[in-house]
Amino acid sequence: MKRYVVVGGSIAGVSCVEGIRSLDRDGEITLLSAEAQSNYGRPLISYYLEGKTDLARMSWRGPDFYAQNRVQALHGVRAADIDAASHRLSLSDGRTLDYDALCVCTGSQPFTPPFEGLETVERRCNFMTLEDALWLERTVTRRSRVLILGAGFIGLKCAEGLRDRAGSVTVCDLADHAMSASLDGESAGYLERHLEARGIQLRLGDTVARFYGNSARLRSGEVLPFDVLVLAVGVRPDTALLAGAGAAVDRGILVDAEMRTSLPDIWAAGDCTESRDLVTGELAVLANLPNASLQGRCAGVNMAGGAARFDRGIRMNAVGVCGLHLMSAGTRDEPVYTERTEQSCKKLFAKDGVLTGFILVGDVAGAGIYTALIRNRTPLDAIDFETIQRAPSLLPFGRRERTRMLGGAV
Amino acid sequence: MKRVYVNEEWCLGCHLCEYNCAFANSGARDMALALRGKPINPRIHVEGDGQVSYAVSCRHCADPICVRSCISGALHLEEGAVCIDRDKCVGCLTCVLVCPYGAVLPGPDGAAQKCELCLKNSCGAPACVTGCPNRAIVYEEREEVCP
Numbered sequence: 001m002k003r004y005v006v007v008g009g010s011i012a013g014v015s016c017v018e019g020i021r022s023l024d025r026d027g028e029i030t031l032l033s034a035e036a037q038s039n040y041g042r043p044l045i046s047y048y049l050e051g052k053t054d055l056a057r058m059s060w061r062g063p064d065f066y067a068q069n070r071v072q073a074l075h076g077v078r079a080a081d082i083d084a085a086s087h088r089l090s091l092s093d094g095r096t097l098d099y100d101a102l103c104v105c106t107g108s109q110p111f112t113p114p115f116e117g118l119e120t121v122e123r124r125c126n127f128m129t130l131e132d133a134l135w136l137e138r139t140v141t142r143r144s145r146v147l148i149l150g151a152g153f154i155g156l157k158c159a160e161g162l163r164d165r166a167g168s169v170t171v172c173d174l175a176d177h178a179m180s181a182s183l184d185g186e187s188a189g190y191l192e193r194h195l196e197a198r199g200i201q202l203r204l205g206d207t208v209a210r211f212y213g214n215s216a217r218l219r220s221g222e223v224l225p226f227d228v229l230v231l232a233v234g235v236r237p238d239t240a241l242l243a244g245a246g247a248a249v250d251r252g253i254l255v256d257a258e259m260r261t262s263l264p265d266i267w268a269a270g271d272c273t274e275s276r277d278l279v280t281g282e283l284a285v286l287a288n289l290p291n292a293s294l295q296g297r298c299a300g301v302n303m304a305g306g307a308a309r310f311d312r313g314i315r316m317n318a319v320g321v322c323g324l325h326l327m328s329a330g331t332r333d334e335p336v337y338t339e340r341t342e343q344s345c346k347k348l349f350a351k352d353g354v355l356t357g358f359i360l361v362g363d364v365a366g367a368g369i370y371t372a373l374i375r376n377r378t379p380l381d382a383i384d385f386e387t388i389q390r391a392p393s394l395l396p397f398g399r400r401e402r403t404r405m406l407g408g409a410v
Numbered sequence: 411m412k413r414v415y416v417n418e419e420w421c422l423g424c425h426l427c428e429y430n431c432a433f434a435n436s437g438a439r440d441m442a443l444a445l446r447g448k449p450i451n452p453r454i455h456v457e458g459d460g461q462v463s464y465a466v467s468c469r470h471c472a473d474p475i476c477v478r479s480c481i482s483g484a485l486h487l488e489e490g491a492v493c494i495d496r497d498k499c500v501g502c503l504t505c506v507l508v509c510p511y512g513a514v515l516p517g518p519d520g521a522a523q524k525c526e527l528c529l530k531n532s533c534g535a536p537a538c539v540t541g542c543p544n545r546a547i548v549y550e551e552r553e554e555v556c557p
Contacts, residue, residue: 015478041481047500053482057498060483290479290508297478318507325516327507364506365516372510392512393457394466399418405511406416406464408552410471 002027004303005089005097007079007241008105009038011289012270012296014061016103019300019308021069027304029071030097034078037130039065042107043289045133049161058130079104082245084263101303103267104242104253105296108235108287112149117211124229127158136162140228143167147216147224150232151178151204153319156191158230159200160321170224171195172203172216182317182328183359187345190361194324237272237285250274252285257311259299267303269295278314279330279356279374286313312375318364325364330357330374337389348389353379366392411490412549414454414527414536416464420546421456423463427538427547428452431467434528434537451518453525454538454547465538465547467525468492468513476505476514476524484522485514491529496521 004020004027006013013031020029031038040058047053059065066073078092082102089097110126118124123139125132136158140146146166148155151173159169173180177188178195192202203224208216215225237252248254248262252274259267270292277284291313301308316329330349333356337348344362348355348370355373369392372378384396394402429445431452438444454467474492477485484499485492501520517523527549528536539549 041483043481043502044500047482052500053498057482062483289481290475290504293478294475316507318502318504320502325503327503329507364503366512367507368505368509368514369512371507375510387459394464394511395457395459395462399462402464403418406418406466406469408415409411409413410469 002100002304003098004029005099005102006031006105007089007103008107008270008272009033009035009073009075010040010042010105010107010270010292011060012105012107012292012299013103014039014065015293015296016105016267016269016300016303017065017069017071018061019297019302019306020304021300022297023301023304023306029069031066031071031073032077032079032091033073033075035129035131036076038073038075040130041289042128043157045127045130046157046161048130048133049136049158049165051164079106079241082241082263082266084245084247084266087265099265101265101267103259103269103296103299103303104261104272105268105270105292106238106241106272108271109238110231111234111236112231113233115208115211120213121211121229122213123227124231127154127230127232128235133161136228136230137165140166144227145225146170146228146230147172147226148230148232149173149208150234151175151202152181152232152234153179153317154235155230155232156195156321157319158232159195163198163200163322166228168201169199170201170203170226172207172218172224174205174207176205178202178204179319179326182315183326184332184347187326187328187347187359187361190343190345191321191324191326194322198322200322235271235287237274237287239272242266242268242272250283254283255295257309258302258307259295259310260302267299269299275313276311278312278377284315286315288316290316314371314374316371318367324362325360326362327360327364327367328358329367329371330355332357332359339390350380353381355380369393411470412527412551413470414467414525414539415548415550415552416466417546417548418462418464420544421458421463421465422544422546423456423458423460424543425456426541426543427454427465428456430537430541431525434531434533437531449518451515451523453515453523455515466511466513467538469511470525470527475508475510479504479508485524488529491527492524493526493530494522494524496523 271287349357388396432450499521
């Protein structure tokens with residue numbers, strides 16, 4: 001009976017179990033989670049604070065998942081060391097596990113550049129785990145002034161989650177616009193105006209020069225008093241375990257299209273990995289939940305002896321903040337199509353005859369049709385691009401292709 | 411597994427499927443009371459340009475990218491049908507970002523919504539199919555044709 005070990009109990013790890021079980025009903029699976037809870041969608045933690053979900057509903061594949069899939073799940077324990085030659089994993093509690101196939105899904109760790117005086121701040125946290133959200137739930141009161149460093153996805157979702165709980169929420173970021181990793185300045189402007197109209201204060205193009213206990217002096221000279229600090233500046237793939245074992249690691253753990261690392265019988269999946277970005281052709285950390293899920297499943301299938309590939313990874317992001325929805329995918333060069341109204345904005349990007357990216361603000365219905373154009377590298381001259389750029393639908397594909405898409409089981 | 415298919419050449423573009431879908435999922439007993447004067451939020455929609463028309467609803471993919479991508483686990487498979495636990499859905503709309511058919515839609519209450527083949531309402535069989543006046547929408551088994 002094959003012995004599988006999965007390190008990490010988030011989306012990639014759970015999907016890896018699903019992948020293994022799709023082929024191997026009998027193998028022995030052990031899953032390690034450093035956290036007390038696992039099998040929950042990390043992005044849900046802001047919705048938890050907002051009251052849109054609760055602990056029971058947060059379970060990604062349901063509370064019976066491990067039992068139903070006959071997984072021995074070990075919580076609160078870390079993988080300390082891998083001996084790749086002898087196929088043995090040492091755990092933080094001193095135990096060892098022998099494996100035939102191992103998948104590392106360690107995700108990412110918050111990254112905070114050194115800030116002067118940060119150690120003087122008593123109440124501070126990151127916003128990555130359920131534990132962080134539970135700490136904020138206990139700590140933030142109606143009178144709390146919350147300062148969030150980082151106006152990316154994590155920082156802004158945290159701001160949304162805390163908006164009705166806190167006295168005030170201020171988000172500060174060195175970038176000159178919000179969500180600078182996935183939006184351009186113009187599209188971010190819609191988001192910034194939306195947030196400010198809902199009481200979330202922004203300080204963009206500015207960052208903290210020094211902390212003094214309960215206040216921060218910004219580079220601009222402004223002094224911001226606060227009660228709780230959330231550090232959401234950035235994240236980095238957690239590569240330590242595999243780097244220590246001698247695997248090829250760049251910014252993330254290097255994996256091929258089958259999610260294999262450079263070490264025998266060791267796979268990796270999710271935010272800890274670096275793989276080929278379909279759009280740019282370059283190696284990139286494609287950290288988003290859909291990719292983690294698809295990669296984890298792909299790794300699991302291959303670990304169980306199947307043949308799966310993950311070679312269509314792209315950057316993509318869907319975010320709703322205080323009721324405004326924004327979506328982006330791929331890269332952004334010069335837009336080939338731009339459309340703006342008071343409440344919405346659309347930009348499509350193309351290069352070498354294929355769609356390479358888009359940004360949608362406000363009106364996001366049908367966005368997946370654009371995403372599929374990117375993932376399938378559909379030649380734009382094969383469809384009616386004039387029509388599809390105005391509104392995503394299946395009409396511009398023509399009857400023949402549409403019949404193929406809609407006419408059979410998929 | 412039986413799925414909903416459209417026969418494009420038979421579609422009249424009458425949009426009745428949209429009304430039947432909205433009614434079937436309204437929980438109401440009277441169609442006029444359920445729909446009159448209100449914006450409808452069907453889980454099937456008719457696309458077209460005046461010359462061509464056809465209805466689009468969930469394909470119930472065998473390996474559904476929406477289920478893999480759902481951040482809350484609300485989207486799931488039930489004996490091959492892609493279903494959504496709308497109480498679990500937080501409305502992030504990642505499903506809308508990834509569905510290649512534009513078949514998962516933002517619902518009126520913020521949660522996503524999609525065709526569940528009328529398995530979850532009192533119809534028992536897809537109302538869009540039953541109500542289609544020209545048999546342009548059918549509910550049947552078909553061979554896999556797509557990769």
